[in-house]
Every structure is written in C-alpha cells, then in structure tokens.
Amino acid sequence: MTQEPADPFDWIRESSRRRREAGLDRALRYRDATSSLVDLASNDYLGLTRHPDVTEAAAEAARRWGAGSTGSRLVTGTTALHGQLEEELAEFTGFEAALVFSSGYAANLAALTTLGRAGSLIVSDEGNHASLIDGCRLARARTAVVPHRDPAAVRKALASHQGPGLMVTDSVFSVDGDLAPLDRLSQECRARGAALVVDDAHGLGVLGEGGRGAAHAGGLAGSPDTVSTATLSKSLGSQGGAVLGPARVIGELRNAARTFIFDTGLAPAATGAALAALRRLRGEPERALRVRQVARTLHRRLTEAGLPATPPDAAVVSVPAPTPEAAVRWAADCRERGLWVGCFRPPSVPDGISRVRLTARADLTDAEVDEAVTTLVATAPPVGGPAREY
Ligand code: PMP
16 A cells, blocks of 8 residues: 655644644735835835835836846846945945845845854844844854843853854844943944944945944944944845945945845946935935934833833833733724734844834824824733743
8 A cells, every 4th residue: 555645744743733732823915015004013214215206216217227136146136236336335334345245134144144253252232133043043154142232141152162253143132122332232242353333224325424324323334353244125225235345344245145145236226316315315414303202202102102112212112011902903993093003022132031122213294193192002002021932
C-alpha cells in the first residue's frame, strides 16, 4: 500500500488556530483613494504624500525615466535623480554622504551587515525595529541585546568585548514614540572607540532644526563615528530608504552591502517624489514644528481625559489597551466614527502590550485634533492596568 504523502504545510493549521484564538489574526483591508476619515494611523507625518509638488515630481520622473529603475544601482539603476537625492539628503541632515536604497529596511540591513563584521560586537536596544533586529541576525558580528534606553548596559556590553564595537538604536521608538538618549549613548561609544548607528525613520522631518533629524539635533551629524539610517516613506511621503554617514562608510556600503548591490534601484517616481518632498521640507520648516505640536496636544488632551497616553518626544503617541481584542475593538469603534488609528498587537509590540497608536500629522487642523480626542475618549475601553499577553 502506498502511503499518503505528508502535507508539508500541515503545521499552519495549528499555528493559525492559535493565532485566531489569541485574537491576533491579521487581515488586509483595501483603503479608498480618498477618504473622509481623519488619519492618525499613517506615517505621512508632514502631509506631503499628496502634496501636488510631490505627486507631480513622481509622475514627471516616471514619464522621463520610466516606471522602474531597470536594474541594480551599480548597473543601470542609478539616475541623475538618485544622485541629486543623495547629495541633498546628506546636505540637509548634516552628514558627509548618503546612499539611497529601495527601502528603509534594506538600508538598515546594509548598515548592520557591512559595519557589523566578523569579530565585532553589535549592541542593540531591545526595543529596536524589526529591520535592525534582522540586520543583527544577518551580520557576521555577535549581538548583545541590552535593556531599553540603558547607556550603562551599553557601556557594560561594549566593555565585555575585545574587538570592534557598534551600538545600534532607533532614534524614536516606533511603538511608544520615546527617544533614545543619543548623547549618552554616543559618549559610551566614544569611550570605547565604538560606532553609533541611529535609525532615524521616525525622526527625519520631525526632530531637530527644520526636521533635520535626531543626529542633527544631538550634534552628532557629520561626526566620523556616527551613521544614521532613514526611510523616505514617512516624513518624505514617498518610498525608499537611505544610509547617511562619513564618505568612507558610504563608499564601503556601495562596494559591499548586499542589499545595495543585489537589489533593484529605487524606482524613479519614488526617487523624484522624495526629492520634491525634501525640498518642500527645507522650504517649510514649520511643518516639523507643527507635527510635534499636534502630538503634544493629543497627549495633553488624552491624559487630561484620564487615558494613559505615552508622552510624545516626536510624533508618535500610544495608548495601551487591556487586551488585543480591546485594542482591535477600540480602533474599529474609532473608525466607525470617522477616525483612523493604528492598532498594535503582539508580535509587533516587544512587551506584549496591545495599544492604539496615533501618529500626529502636520496638516491636521485644530478642529480635526479636537474631534479625534473626543472620539478616542468616547470609545476607550475601561481604564485598567494593561495586561500582558505573553
Ligand atoms: N525603521 C523603523 C524604525 C521603521 O519604523 C521602519 C518602517 N516601519 C523602517 C525602519 C523600515 O523602513 P521602510 O518602511 O522604508 O522599509
């Protein structure tokens, strides 16, 4: 008798059942092109993704250069737009040089796999973004994960290692919006001759003078031991990523980073849009001030209403919910009343606490902020200590 062959994906049945039972199943929802919802869920911090200059730059770049970049950056995938964007990004943020990637994720993998060489140690904050965690996993260096925002733990980890060291941290942590203590982390790194890599995905366009980012705000931009990474998909309203740093580091990435060499270059439309958005930001520094002001207002009004909102150091405000189901219900109730908020559940939250996450936007009116607060308060689950799911 021939035996039925085993089903190679049988394990998925059990895994999806467990996920459903824990209230953690995820589904995609198609958004409409236009919407009457007040948006506190997207990463369009400066309201630039639909700015006519930005969309026109995308369209013009596609007409001129084509829909795709046609190849990897080192072969046919580099246009004059890529060069211009790299030059202006470096100039704006205060770094010597920049390299553009097809995503912020790819930029982070590039920075960590290239700089985290065999024999070196990467010290990584436990709250870091998934792309940094994956960068550590792919790097040939050893990784030490340290407690959240803890310079003393960074010192200890660096001191425990003989070879070269590197510390990596988000500038603004994406779940709660809290800031890394960059000045103290930089001091610890310098005391040990280690490099500091800062993921400024949520800082570019929001922090520092005119939105020049966290490294610029902390006086670290342009220093020989500091590297920053960024996404073009949040404040710059487009898509893509970048690494910013000393010219010799950028040169090394261009020659050795696998996500640069083996990945198709960023599409011309995305490149042109990011460049137009960057120029808009440079010309309108008040956008960075406004997004921070909206975040502070959201936080103040929510805490006055008794909700345990996290203090906003940048543009992100989070409010814990008692369970994943409560977070999902809260977000759905908001949506029904015209407000779009993010819902974060495990495994996207490192501490297992589900939340609604609000991202401030520079183009929200005071009336919209008011309305958002009223909706959030009216639909909030009963206040109690947030429960850990695991
Ligand atoms: N780092 C952080 C902190 C992020 O929040 C994100 C985007 N979610 C990324 C990196 C990745 O950027 P991208 O979406 O451009 O790949």
